[in-house]
Amino acid sequence: DAKTTQPPSMDCAEGRAANLPCNHSTISGNEYVYWYRQIHSQGPQYIIHGLKNNETNEMASLIITEDRKSSTLILPHATLRDTAVYYCIVRVENTDKLIFGTGTRLQVFP
Amino acid sequence: NAGVMQNPRHLVRRRGQEARLRCSPMKGHSHVYWYRQLPEEGLKFMVYLQKENIIDESGMPKERFSAEFPKEGPSILRIQQVVRGDSAAYFCASSPRWGNYGYTFGSGTRLTVV
Numbered sequence A: 001d002a003k004t005t006q007p008p009s010m011d012c013a014e015g016r017a018a019n020l021p022c023n024h025s026t027i028s029g030n031e032y033v034y035w036y037r038q039i040h041s042q043g044p045q046y047i048i049h050g051l052k053n054n055e056t057n058e059m060a061s062l063i064i065t066e067d068r069k070s071s072t073l074i075l076p077h078a079t080l081r082d083t084a085v086y087y088c089i090v091r092v093e094n095t096d097k098l099i100f101g102t103g104t105r106l107q108v109f110p
Numbered sequence B: 001n002a003g004v005m006q007n008p009r010h011l012v013r014r015r016g017q018e019a020r021l022r023c024s025p026m027k028g029h030s031h032v033y034w035y036r037q038l039p040e041e042g043l044k045f046m047v048y049l050q051k052e053n054i055i056d057e058s059g060m061p062k063e064r065f066s067a068e069f070p071k072e073g074p075s076i077l078r079i080q081q082v083v084r085g086d087s088a089a090y091f092c093a094s095s096p097r098w099g100n101y102g103y104t105f106g107s108g109t110r111l112t113v114v
Helices: none
Strands: A009-013 A018-023 A032-038 A045-050 A061-064 A070-075 A084-091 A104-109 B005-007 B010-013 B019-024 B031-037 B043-050 B053-056 B065-068 B075-079 B088-095 B109-113
Touching (some): A018 A032, A045 A061, A045 A070, B031 B075, B043 B075
Parallel strands (some): A009 A104, B010 B109
């Protein structure tokens, strides 16, 4: 079973920041938090991952709470093309499995 | 540098036939992962392979399903005697090595069993 909990859906206005929350209260010390998204029925696209520190790349920022029990993916300026299902995944220690939950369906509207 | 290539994109098989799904990883990637996505569900891990080795097949159904990643050529996911419940999207991902890397996924093969 997925070790994460996400809201099933969210809306965001185009040009605004999209903040997608994720709870992972049972995360272990060496487990990373990964974010992927799936646009329509395409293959999942890697966005970002982190362990303890906040991370930023050209796509998004990842904010992880100090106790690591939750995190937030931030898309700073959402566009219509960011409409997708976003998956928050805790990578099981010492395995290569990604356990996908049901994700958050983000709808960006004009 | 082409991404992960999967073919065919769409595959239709009658019940009882065999389905072969192919995955060519990104150049330089020697680790391949197969996932299945049933309609309206999230992706489920099936199998993890390195060249000529199956590392983790804990997500593979016990019967009819097999996977290989030969020294030369693409990785193959083989489903024998397909049933309607095998209808799904099958995604392949690759990575350059074991560790904390983001995987690159292919566009998937959509299998329909009629």
